[in-house]
Amino acid sequence: MAPMIAVALVLFLGGPIWTLLHSFTDSRLLPRLRWVGLDQYERLWASRKWLVSIENLALYGICSLVGTLVLGFVLAALLDRKIRFENTFRTILLYPVALSFIVTGLIWQWLLNPELGIPGVMRGLGWGAFDPLNDPSLVMYGLGVAGLWQGTGLIMCIMLAGLRGIDDNIWNAARVDGVGVVKTYLSIIVPMMRPVFATALVLITSGIVKLYDLVVAMTSGGPGISSEVPAKYVMDAMFGGQNLGQGFAAATMMLVPVVVIVVPWTYLAFGRRKRG
């Protein structure tokens, strides 16, 4: 146990420091300490691909965060309404998590294909034609639809576990207080589930920041570079471009906002512990 934790600490503390250090070098295939100052950062910020990546991440991040949280919670709430076939519904909502994205990415390509897929069906119904994955202005939404499909199940599960921890008496009190179901969820249950939402938030945002597989599987960053994301930039630089230094610089830039936001947030939200 203790050694595990030590290893984890070494890695999660040492790893970023190691990364930071090497972002000031010209490491290419192998990490090495040959300093080049801020060159990697200059190149990073001069790169169109990087700038596009960040914009995309912001767009995708907001949509997916809101979408996943809302949909995840609503689904969990529905499943919590003492329904029949709860197990079946839960498994249905969860199964996308179990399937490798290498292939489901392909399925979504097909489903969003203007001829083969849903857009084709919709056009058949007299709707306008659209081609989300090949339209630079729509591609992030296309990814979002698939991302939501894959990511919501897990969040729903976490929310469901949270809902199961809520005392029936609270429900009773709310019913006597004359609060409707929706209002009870919004003003009592959701606030009571703050810790659960915090967990979900971290899970979702870390997933967003690390977003990679989905993009590779569905668009490889295309069309053009219009669906590039930072994690893919990092991976492309490290493993595709054999430029570790560049990859590390990008990775560092990804971690900066995380550290800036997470550290104070953690102290605020969790720092004051209940027990002592």
Place this chain on the structure above:
Amino acid sequence: QDGVKLEVMHWWTSGGEAAAVRKLADGINGRTAHSWVDSAIAGGVDIARPVIISRIIGGSPPTAFQFNPGRQALELIEAGLLLDLTDVAKAQRWAEIVNPPSLLEACTVDGRVYCAPVNIHSWNWMWLSGPAYEAAGLAMPADWTGFLNSVPALRKAGITPLAMGGQAWQQAGLFNSGIAIAIAGPEAWLSVMRDRNADVVRGEDYGRAFQAYAEARTLSDGTGVQDWNQATRAVMTGRAAAQFMGDWAQAEFALAGKTAGVDYGCLPGLGLRPYLQTGGDAFFFPKQGNPAVEAAQKEMAALMLSPEVQVSFNSAKRSLPVRGDVDLTTVNECTRQGLDLLAKGRTLPSTVQLISADTNTQLNDLLTEFWNTPSMTAGDVQERYARIIADAR
């Protein structure tokens, strides 16, 4: 002498490739005391690279691994992690038998040989659709210019002139391996790729090449696929008239039972300047610090270039042998064209043998951005291309 277990890491996993690997494995298992342990990871060099590097850093490298020869392995060689095969190359007279010589050059650093090339794949082919041209009522064109001329007719017949997958490497390949060589010419191309001469990029020849690329950009609207083989299928069915893709596309045609010259046509080097880009695969051998293993590794390297293995392997893989002195058993018309060019020495190195992966990635990003951004002009991309070449190390 006891046999050594040779763990070989590669990314040949699909049906034909696996059959080819079996030939190599049979060679090792049958002709030496050693045994082949297969360690296949699909997904190409981008996936295999971190695995291989990790294993080397982690101190338990595979006995041999597939890699693109050239600049990419340079650092491993410099770090002294790879086995020097010079004595094998000398003993087997690789310098004389390997054709084109650029393949061996790509394996050579400071006069010492570090890898064993096994096959030749060429990137710069344009595939033409028999059914599409039939539907448009035209004969298959003989070169790029002819292709451009056929575009209005194709359009009228509702056929997408050029099928292009959505991935950056496909779109970049058209320029780097196709249009640049065919329009700007091999000399200009070499001085850019090999000598990193940015001025050439800014020059007139390349200017025309970028213009042509910009023109081609408009021809692929409506393909709407990601993978190259889906694009190939569009060509096969006649929905699209042409595709620019490596010789591996032939496997798709073959599987669908199509005949070269009838159902599909091929134009190496876009037909304008028929050169064959000779990329290919090579095997590297990490140092193991064990003389017995090292001996086995060298034995393996030698075996890979032996005529028997070359023939059996390349027949199975539908690639060309690296030795000029062997004959493939059955070849179709397109392969014939390739072999002819090879025999005539009209060859060029592959892009990755000349430029670093880093530069390659940057070029891919730039070209795909251009391809998908109609507002970007040929001038824009020319200048940015030049800057990347100038900065390339």
Place this chain on the structure above:
Amino acid sequence: MALDSGAAHLDAAFVSVRDLTHSFGTVEVLKGLDIEVRNGEFLVLLGPSGCGKSTLLNCIAGLIEITDGQIWIGGRNVTWEEPKDRGIGMVFQSYALYPHMTVHGNLSFGLKNQRMPEDQIAARVVRVARILQIEPLLDRKPGALSGGQRQRVAIGRALVRDADVFLFDEPLSNLDAKLRAELRVELKRLHAGLGNTMIYVTHDQIEAMTLADRIAVMRDGVIQQLATPLELYDRPANLFVAGFVGSPSMSMLDGRIAGGRFHVGGQSLALDGYEGRAPGTLGAAILGLRPEHIAVAPAGVEGLSAVVELCEPMGADKLLWTDVEGRKVSVRVPVETSHPRGSRVTLAPAMGKASLFDAGTEARL
């Protein structure tokens, strides 16, 4: 006095529970229970722990689905209605405070839902908080309150609202005697002012006696007696009610009635003055005597001879535990008197206040 305050509004049954049955799985908790509560009445539910009081309140509130029977409120059959449509306010035995809201939030939440204007809400909350003495705590969350403070918040949450029926489940159990007495008075005052119907569970007999218009005594899911406090105290309908009501409880002497006298062991008492229809002769019977209805008589007066076993100080007076022919009898005596352990005394019960029960049916004679 119990009957004159609030009695003004008494009229037809306001809450009426008809043939109510409720089971948790195989455990049948309420067994065909009937009860009628008049409009504006303050009804106290008394009963041993686990007899089904909370379950009954939950059924009336509509919080648990009943197995059988009907619930009527204000002349409407609400059996299938949602709690919020029943016009009730409730204090839960387990409080059920909203843990993430401040005390203020807990109190005002129900009102906000009714879209009451902010200033009215504030006024009500402040008023209730003052009554319950939790004004300084308005900004705390329940987790930072003591047990009694939480209980007061729970009361407050019900009180702020205008409900037609209030269901209170042991609302004062965790409060100190002083505060409890104060709140008792406040509750009575509020009830008199508003004229709401109250159903109030308590284990505190003083609370029951002082607050109730009528008291219902429950046992194992069945109402044993429903009567005014005085009647319940003085004329319990059966042995159970007699033993249950009153603290310290009624002493029971099992004996026989014969010749107009009650015989216990070798002694006997004349039944003259007994208020019921005691038969002249009956096999077995039980005589119930409250401690305060027994006097320690000077020697020679007719009575039961007893031996003092224990003397318990109770603040205002003392409780003498005595032994009459092997049966325990407790007697309330003034603090001043002194009866050493083992001494023999004569007990003179006031027969006019005694209760006689049939030993078989346990019903009052």
Place this chain on the structure above:
Amino acid sequence: MALDSGAAHLDAAFVSVRDLTHSFGTVEVLKGLDIEVRNGEFLVLLGPSGCGKSTLLNCIAGLIEITDGQIWIGGRNVTWEEPKDRGIGMVFQSYALYPHMTVHGNLSFGLKNQRMPEDQIAARVVRVARILQIEPLLDRKPGALSGGQRQRVAIGRALVRDADVFLFDEPLSNLDAKLRAELRVELKRLHAGLGNTMIYVTHDQIEAMTLADRIAVMRDGVIQQLATPLELYDRPANLFVAGFVGSPSMSMLDGRIAGGRFHVGGQSLALDGYEGRAPGTLGAAILGLRPEHIAVAPAGVEGLSAVVELCEPMGADKLLWTDVEGRKVSVRVPVETSHPRGSRVTLAPAMGKASLFDAGTEARL
């Protein structure tokens, strides 16, 4: 009687709390509190809701980290020790039952932790369950119990164990009077048998009076008086204790002492017979009178003239709320008497039982 049972083991302080301070954030709840509990003593903690009783128990148990001070148990300084090393058993005000275990599991958990043999555990659990009358519930989980049943399980969980010190936080508050009386007797018996030290929080004055060897009255985190029940009742150390102990509570008359008499409004009373050191003359003073120490005198007898305001039946007797010169005075009278609202009576207090306090310091004179 209170002093003679259990008093056998009394010796030096067994639990001693020294200069204990505890704050929740900025709220200082215990303020340099000192208390010494003798070995085998039954100490009852009384105090208004929110005064810090539960907090004190938690500190003694080691469940919250104290801000300052020391805790000694059995001669050892346990300030920094784990709860399990302090030899305590505890009943939590909120029960804190293990929700996933049956009642049996809840009761036996502590014993299993001590690695007691299975058969002994079973025997103990059964015995305690019988005492608490929860035998039929042993296989239920807490969620399927009534409030009072849960509370009994909570008591049982403490009782099964052999602890040196028991900390009971309002253990009987949710039980009916009958059961409560029975358990009170059981607790007393157990305590007498085992000789453990008990610290027992209650709001029930009868419980306090009947169980306690000594009672500590707390207010705002400070001990106000620590004395035997009788002394506390008869000779409260200050105005707060006087008002807090006793239910219905002592009536307070504010006036002046002059010339050996107590003057209130236009009337006055002789102080003859007062047991304290009341000065002949003092500016302002307060006279405290318990309801049972006031008689309604026949007209003509010296006393205070009062007007009847309300008459509350209390079961055994009645409480007369009267007005003396604008001050409320309550008087306990027999049920038979009748005093209509508005009638005028004369109250004759027993001065030997009265309490006088300095109006400034509020201390007893």
Place this chain on the structure above:
Amino acid sequence: MSGPRGPRPRRVLSRGNVFVYGTLMLVSVYYLLPLWVMVMTSLKGLPEIRMGNIFAPPVEVTFQPWVKAWAEACTGINCDGLSRGFWNSVRILIPSLVLSIAVASVNGYALSSWRFRGSETFFVILIVGAFIPYQVLLYPVVILLRSLGLYGSIWGLVLVHTIFGMPILTLLFRNYFASLPEDLFKAARVDGAGFWGIYLKIILPVSLPIFAVAAIIQVTGIWNDFFFGVVFARPETYPMTVQLNNIVNSVQGVKEYNVNMAATLLTGLLPLAVYFASGKLFMRGITAGAVKV
């Protein structure tokens, strides 16, 4: 006495039910559509797939793709499909799952209930760790494992899964435990339970839903992991996903979509079974009756 009596009859088509089930059905369609396409594709022959309608059921049903995916697909020269890696995956999954959940839940428990120095810093570091793309840490991990002498062993892989699962799982457990009634801990401490006693006998049984969630996360993550599997295992211990990747991800040559789909579905079966089985752990009102608040 007329009118409603007894329990309210449950109308099947009440507004609430229509809304709840309607929404769930609708969402299920969104969720099942890709599955439909996958299953249908996996039952078609390649020529039929080439014809194009992805929604259409197969004209000619063939199970050959499934057989091939499971037992015949080649990985390099080994042609035994996914079956080859299956047991390896199981062997990797079980210790990783048990260890990662054990470590993270104990961490979460320690963080939520016991004060220790630096616990906040520890927590912050873990959370930041959750945001690092693990590929960035590849080389540090390799170096670390090499210096621990675990590189290349299955235990190295288990350690890696445990460590990378730690941030999210610790957070998950910590937040759940922190919302349990505090008095439960107190009661258990008085009852003489120590750190482990409380964890095993109190915390664990009342937190089953969150353990189910953790198991779902980890089974999914570990079972589907490909990257660590190839980097840290050897050819003879490659997990199933390496085979899956090899079947699906071939760069050159022909794509056998039907086999790919079948392989993916086959790989997903075990996690799916776990999801379904975990249902029992999502129980309701598990802390009912614990305390009154």
